[in-house]
Amino acid sequence: MREDVQQLIKIQELDQRIQVIHKELERIPKELDLAQERLQNDAAGLASAKSAYQQNEIATKNVDLDRGTRKTTIEKLKVQQFETKKNDEYEKLGREVIRYEEMVDELETQELELMEKSDQCRESIVAAEALLAKTQTIVDEEISVLHTRSDDRKNELADLQETRITENTKVEEDLLADYTRLFIKCEGHAVAAVNSERICSSCHLQVVNSTFIAAKSGESIAECDNCGAILYLT
Numbered sequence: 001m002r003e004d005v006q007q008l009i010k011i012q013e014l015d016q017r018i019q020v021i022h023k024e025l026e027r028i029p030k031e032l033d034l035a036q037e038r039l040q041n042d043a044a045g046l047a048s049a050k051s052a053y054q055q056n057e058i059a060t061k062n063v064d065l066d067r068g069t070r071k072t073t074i075e076k077l078k079v080q081q082f083e084t085k086k087n088d089e090y091e092k093l094g095r096e097v098i099r100y101e102e103m104v105d106e107l108e109t110q111e112l113e114l115m116e117k118s119d120q121c122r123e124s125i126v127a128a129e130a131l132l133a134k135t136q137t138i139v140d141e142e143i144s145v146l147h148t149r150s151d152d153r154k155n156e157l158a159d160l161q162e163t164r165i166t167e168n169t170k171v172e173e174d175l176l177a178d179y180t181r182l183f184i185k186c187e188g189h190a191v192a193a194v195n196s197e198r199i200c201s202s203c204h205l206q207v208v209n210s211t212f213i214a215a216k217s218g219e220s221i222a223e224c225d226n227c228g229a230i231l232y233l234t
């Protein structure tokens with residue numbers, strides 16, 4: 001194989017790795033966002049559970065106040081009933097007492113239901129707190145791993161770029177310019193193998209015989225007739 005093609009393969013391997021690292025570094029902030037999002041979702045779940053509990057507490061207090069007011073009214077009605085001398089008034093007040101007592105019964109039932117709901121709300125809070133704590137641990141670990149990976153890749157990238165500068169100097173400028181253009185055009189496969197069936201490994205199409213012979217002899221740089229990739233024989 002021609003020495004310059006061999007050198008280009010070396011450069012291409014560096015460039016392919018650089019490309020992979022760039023893609024990975026682009027992905028890391030998105031992965032960090034996703035981890036934070038999961039944490040925010042669980043925090044929102046806890047806030048919602050706490051809010052439901054508070055609403056229930058307010059409702060319980062209101063029912064309790066209502067019940068107290070009705071009871072005071074019953075006491076007043078009973079005093080009025082005791083004091084009245086009129087028979088019809090006495091009966092009317094008696095009916096009112098019964099009506100208010102029914103209201104108190106209804107409010108007591110409501111209060112019991114709210115107390116039951118309060119227990120459920122407390123259980124929901126405990127569950128949401130446990131879930132948030134668990135997610136926090138997982139997310140903390142994930143964030144730490146992502147930061148470490150980011151640092152590692154950045155260091156590796158710096159090393160690769162430095163190596164690439166040195167390796168670039170070992171190839172003729174025109175050929176390097178050709179390669180650089182082809183690396184973009186052929187999506188990372190500027191230098192490609194051609195097999196005995198004359199199939200280019202970059203575009204997977206067959207090259208003409210003269211191109212194949214050129215790649216085989218190595219007398220000049222052989223380029224694929226279809227995609228333009230610099231060819232070497234496997």
Ligand SMILES: [Zn+2]
Pocket residue numbers: 200201202203204205224225226227228229
């Ligand atoms: Zn090709």
